[in-house]
Amino acid sequence: MRTLALALFAVGVTLVASVGAMVAAAPVPKHLMKAPPSDLDGKWQFESMRRGAKPFDVPPGAQTLEFRKDVLITVYHSGAENQVISTAVLTHDPTKKRFSATRHQDINGRIVNPDVTYGYAIDGDKLILATSQGPNLAFGAADPLKPGENDVVVVLTRVKK
Numbered sequence: 001m002r003t004l005a006l007a008l009f010a011v012g013v014t015l016v017a018s019v020g021a022m023v024a025a026a027p028v029p030k031h032l033m034k035a036p037p038s039d040l041d042g043k044w045q046f047e048s049m050r051r052g053a054k055p056f057d058v059p060p061g062a063q064t065l066e067f068r069k070d071v072l073i074t075v076y077h078s079g080a081e082n083q084v085i086s087t088a089v090l091t092h093d094p095t096k097k098r099f100s101a102t103r104h105q106d107i108n109g110r111i112v113n114p115d116v117t118y119g120y121a122i123d124g125d126k127l128i129l130a131t132s133q134g135p136n137l138a139f140g141a142a143d144p145l146k147p148g149e150n151d152v153v154v155v156l157t158r159v160k161k
Helices: 002-025
Strands: 042-051 063-068 071-078 081-093 098-105 111-113 116-123 126-133 139-141 151-158
Touching: 063 081, 071 098, 081 111
Parallel strands: 116 139
Antiparallel strands: 042 063, 042 151, 063 071, 071 081, 081 098, 098 111, 098 116, 116 126, 126 139, 126 151
């Protein structure tokens, strides 16, 4: 009787262990997975822009960039009106601190800007973007902390909620 009880106990433990391993290895359904928030997510207000040491004549607050997972929305602020300039498909690589914005479309669906890849750095509430323009209007990521003389650097400030 003891032998039978020990044998049943051993089978029970083995069965529970194998079912437990299968449950632990089961994949999480996609609708239950939450992507971690990106360090770029949210609204950022334009502060300044320069190419090398030469500043562009763009007033602070003239633009807002809003990052929403895989979309970038650019809004130009003119007087009392806010006009959306473009939306773009966003591909973000946080390990390399870069993102690409492609298919910039205006509110009528027309492609309005070339595809751009930016390097970025975040310093507190400041977002520093850098891109370098190559031949044929191809824009590649540049190091925002060590920009070259032809790199365009944009500084934005996080908009508080």
